[in-house]
Amino acid sequence: MASVVSYELERNVGVISIDSPPVNALSQVVRQGLLDAISEAQSDASDAVVIVCDGRTFIAGADITEFGKPPMEPLLPDLLDTIEASSKMVIAAIHGTALGGGLETALAAHYRCAVPAAKIGLPEVKLGLLPGAGGTQRMPRLAGVKASLDLTTSGAPISAEEGQKIGLIDKIIDGDLRTGALNWARELVAAGGAVRKSSEQVVPDFDPAIFGEYREKLAARSRGQIAPGHIVTAVEAATTGSFEDGMAKERELFVTCMNSSQSAGMRHIFFAERQAAKIEGLAKDTPKRAVESVGVIGGGTMGGGIAMCFANAGITVTMMEISDEALERGLSIIDRNYAGSVKRGKLSADKAASCRALISGSTDYAALADVDMVIEAVFEDPQLKKKIFAQLDEVCKPGAILATNTSYQDVNAIAAATRRPEDVVGTHFFSPAHIMKLLEVVRGEKTADDVLATVMALAKKIRKVPVVSGVCYGFIGNRMLRPYGKTAQLLLLEGASPQQIDAAMETWGMAMGPLRVFDLAGLDIGYKARQALSDEEKGDPKGYRVPDLLVELGRMGQKSGSGFYAYDDARQPTPDPAVDGLIEMAAADLGVERRQVTDEEIVERMISALVAEGRKILEEGIAQRSGDIDVVYVYGYGFPASRGGPMFFDDHQ
Numbered sequence: 001m002a003s004v005v006s007y008e009l010e011r012n013v014g015v016i017s018i019d020s021p022p023v024n025a026l027s028q029v030v031r032q033g034l035l036d037a038i039s040e041a042q043s044d045a046s047d048a049v050v051i052v053c054d055g056r057t058f059i060a061g062a063d064i065t066e067f068g069k070p071p072m073e074p075l076l077p078d079l080l081d082t083i084e085a086s087s088k089m090v091i092a093a094i095h096g097t098a099l100g101g102g103l104e105t106a107l108a109a110h111y112r113c114a115v116p117a118a119k120i121g122l123p124e125v126k127l128g129l130l131p132g133a134g135g136t137q138r139m140p141r142l143a144g145v146k147a148s149l150d151l152t153t154s155g156a157p158i159s160a161e162e163g164q165k166i167g168l169i170d171k172i173i174d175g176d177l178r179t180g181a182l183n184w185a186r187e188l189v190a191a192g193g194a195v196r197k198s199s200e201q202v203v204p205d206f207d208p209a210i211f212g213e214y215r216e217k218l219a220a221r222s223r224g225q226i227a228p229g230h231i232v233t234a235v236e237a238a239t240t241g242s243f244e245d246g247m248a249k250e251r252e253l254f255v256t257c258m259n260s261s262q263s264a265g266m267r268h269i270f271f272a273e274r275q276a277a278k279i280e281g282l283a284k285d286t287p288k289r290a291v292e293s294v295g296v297i298g299g300g301t302m303g304g305g306i307a308m309c310f311a312n313a314g315i316t317v318t319m320m321e322i323s324d325e326a327l328e329r330g331l332s333i334i335d336r337n338y339a340g341s342v343k344r345g346k347l348s349a350d351k352a353a354s355c356r357a358l359i360s361g362s363t364d365y366a367a368l369a370d371v372d373m374v375i376e377a378v379f380e381d382p383q384l385k386k387k388i389f390a391q392l393d394e395v396c397k398p399g400a401i402l403a404t405n406t407s408y409q410d411v412n413a414i415a416a417a418t419r420r421p422e423d424v425v426g427t428h429f430f431s432p433a434h435i436m437k438l439l440e441v442v443r444g445e446k447t448a449d450d451v452l453a454t455v456m457a458l459a460k461k462i463r464k465v466p467v468v469s470g471v472c473y474g475f476i477g478n479r480m481l482r483p484y485g486k487t488a489q490l491l492l493l494e495g496a497s498p499q500q501i502d503a504a505m506e507t508w509g510m511a512m513g514p515l516r517v518f519d520l521a522g523l524d525i526g527y528k529a530r531q532a533l534s535d536e537e538k539g540d541p542k543g544y545r546v547p548d549l550l551v552e553l554g555r556m557g558q559k560s561g562s563g564f565y566a567y568d569d570a571r572q573p574t575p576d577p578a579v580d581g582l583i584e585m586a587a588a589d590l591g592v593e594r595r596q597v598t599d600e601e602i603v604e605r606m607i608s609a610l611v612a613e614g615r616k617i618l619e620e621g622i623a624q625r626s627g628d629i630d631v632v633y634v635y636g637y638g639f640p641a642s643r644g645g646p647m648f649f650d651d652h653q
């Protein structure tokens, strides 16, 4: 295979260029090319060596597609030791993203420079791994223990400027990176610069108690994942022994994580998320419609969050409401959300203000005459939605995309309320819409290819993970949630308590147990939806008797202060004996015998219910592939990525 790494001498500087699209990952070919180049530089006339990448980014990590297969020489840690041992100064020149093994390569170099827009990070924890090529040993020696723990346990990238502040980046290069890096290399040579091994630096002072603090903090939020704890142990090893001892510890823990089912699940989700963005039968170059302005119908919680998604991506938004009061209420929800994001440090005040300025409101549909796309986000009344789409059909310009945020309804029936069903699509956001990453893109039977391609690309622009679903009641996620919810109701009647079910599912890894989820969403939502269904459509009353009784007692969930649990002012749940009594009464009424239920049985039946419906959805072609279902549940329903999603979990247990 042709080498994707080239080496040339430019006056007194050797230049190693990597050109391995799409992200210059450290595949075997790249590693071999790097080893050959650095070896060549040891004996030529160069005084220094610059490593630079072509394409959109510096090395974005080890090649994840090689994981789980027999390792191929040269191994990355050995290669990086060779780079660090170079007799010539090695300078890493970073643009785009230096991530994982890519940043570790830069840390093995003696000096690092970057363009201002570059990002650096060690995201291995998001793959259930830890940095396995010296990141946990070299980074603490350069940036200190705390910064290293933050970067490796969060997996979040930082800017080049932040990297410079903590000692990981030595120089910011404005203008052309390659030219700037070569000039800097020559300045270092002229200044008598020497090799500077990261592995020989001393870890700056730190408080040893920090490791205990991080272990405690991580244990509380890692939902049973092993990698975060192993990262702390590896970084701690950087402070207790020689570099070689620390590297041996890192390797031991890395192999443990690599061979874990958790990492297999998280790697599956990495690729499934990218696969989900591809639509079978739709050409990659399908033309897309321009979307620079959006209308949002409805200023409720969902409408407000959706408006923020687009404004945060620089797209102007017109929010529609039926009255000035309702509009005021809708815009104030947005103001509150932005204030909250600024308070939590998620957005700067300037950024929040500039985004908010892109959102305006109206009560006149004429305001939507020129927008490129409209998203309807009113409550789940099919007649109201059809009436709105008929109105949009009147006022919107030809070619405008008409989308509905319905969570359940028949998108084909909504499209049929217009004369342009090819322009109609479902865009099902998840609450809170400005935070949740999942977007179910519902393809109607007449939805045009360019509408689909446009919405999939737009989803990426507004930082969502799109998954295509066909039309059925509840699409992929909510359709599977029904048998999942019904199973929880059966388990309650048979003898499990709300807190037992929730604790079993949360211990297993779900972000939140089912009964707490239903209380958060509001029990009245399901109750109203059931009112529109016939007894036959509602199915076995065991599946909904208890929530119906709770709603009829005014227990809507968190919003009314009680549901399956009682809630205090801080919305903390407390088990309520009144609910246990109500469940026992319903069980007797429905003839369900009560018994001991184990946590294992709870988990087994709940997950099986999800998987069984997932299989039907695949058979019907509602979802393109099982990985799509996994992405829906991980990004929309708090399913643990470390189990790979319901379908992957079932296929691999």
Ligand code: T1G
Pocket (backbone or CB within 6 Å): 022, 023, 025, 057, 060, 061, 062, 063, 064, 065, 076, 097, 099, 100, 101, 102, 104, 123, 124, 127, 129, 130, 131, 132, 133, 135, 271, 274, 275
């Ligand atoms: N290996 C293999 N393929 C990769 C890859 C990687 N590291 N990163 C991306 N791709 C593919 C991806 O599947 C997609 O393919 C295409 O590149 C574009 O990606 C020893 C153990 C860099 C921020 O975790 O976060 O180093 O679908 O759609 O939105 O310590 O990709 O087109 O066929 O995501 O512009 C650590 C993973 C690895 C970074 C670009 N590194 N990548 O985002 O494009 S573990 C990571 C990303 C490691 C060492 C350890 C993002 C990106 P396809 P994309 P993007």
